[in-house]
Amino acid sequence: MFGEIDRPLVIALSKGRPLLAQLDLLAKLGITPSEDIGKSRKLVFPCNHPKVSLMVLRGHDVATYVEHGIADVGIVGKDVLLEFEGDNFYEPLDLKMAQCRMMVAGLVDEKPLPRRLRVATKFIETAKRFYAAEGTQIDMIKLTGGLELAPVMGLADRIVDIVETGNTLIANGLEPKALICDISSRLIVNKVAFKTKQAVIDQLIQVLTEHTL
Ligand code: AMP
Numbered sequence: 001m002f003g004e005i006d007r008p009l010v011i012a013l014s015k016g017r018p019l020l021a022q023l024d025l026l027a028k029l030g031i032t033p034s035e036d037i038g039k040s041r042k043l044v045f046p047c048n049h050p051k052v053s054l055m056v057l058r059g060h061d062v063a064t065y066v067e068h069g070i071a072d073v074g075i076v077g078k079d080v081l082l083e084f085e086g087d088n089f090y091e092p093l094d095l096k097m098a099q100c101r102m103m104v105a106g107l108v109d110e111k112p113l114p115r116r117l118r119v120a121t122k123f124i125e126t127a128k129r130f131y132a133a134e135g136t137q138i139d140m141i142k143l144t145g146g147l148e149l150a151p152v153m154g155l156a157d158r159i160v161d162i163v164e165t166g167n168t169l170i171a172n173g174l175e176p177k178a179l180i181c182d183i184s185s186r187l188i189v190n191k192v193a194f195k196t197k198q199a200v201i202d203q204l205i206q207v208l209t210e211h212t213l
Contacts, residue, residue, distance in 0.1 A: 120156035
């Protein structure tokens with residue numbers, strides 16, 4: 001349980017599918033928002049814990065707010081961190097939540113591939129690194145969502161995307177072709193806050209570690 005703390009702590013959470021698991025984890029530490037985050041349009045929430053406040057942001061923005069020290073700590077997917085440019089935070093803990101895989105996928109009934117692959121993704125840096133390590137030349141096609149459609153409609157030969165159950169791939173006649181890496185939610189900590197708020201952040205890491213599988 002998260003106890004008395006001497007300094008205020010701002011925690012940034014990632015919106016979307018993994019938010020409930022993040023709130024459940026914080027509830028186990030005794031940190032609950034004072035109003036229902038799901039029903040509110042607010043972005044900053046006071047908590048039952050007088051010195052803790054929560055922000056709810058898109059994953060990339062969680063990293064940006066922690067990078068700039070507006071949020072002291074954040075919970076964000078490794079997929080976001082692999083794309084993020086800044087490095088003004090530490091990543092001390094794998095929370096082992098929202099576990100999924102970054103994969104290359106393509107059509108089950110695939111025609112012979114061209115020599116230069118067209119790869120559609122929103123994970124540009126991750127895809128670049130993967131194909132560079134393989135020594136494969138590609139043309140990158142940047143999309144922001146609905147990646148599964150790209151091979152089906154002939155826009156791309158392959159996609160690089162997050163796969164959890166694999167149901168979305170199957171529903172679109174796609175299959176995994178290669179695993180790039182495993183993904184899960186990570187705790188990130190602003191480097192300055194790590195020093196100036198050492199006691200409270202140490203305590204947070206300790207209780208989170210106890211509640212992480
Ligand atoms: P699934 O059908 O369960 O394999 O889920 C695949 C779809 O959900 C893809 O469009 C992914 O972008 C998205 N997705 C799966 N897991 C996550 C996650 N942990 N965080 C964000 N998006 C996810």
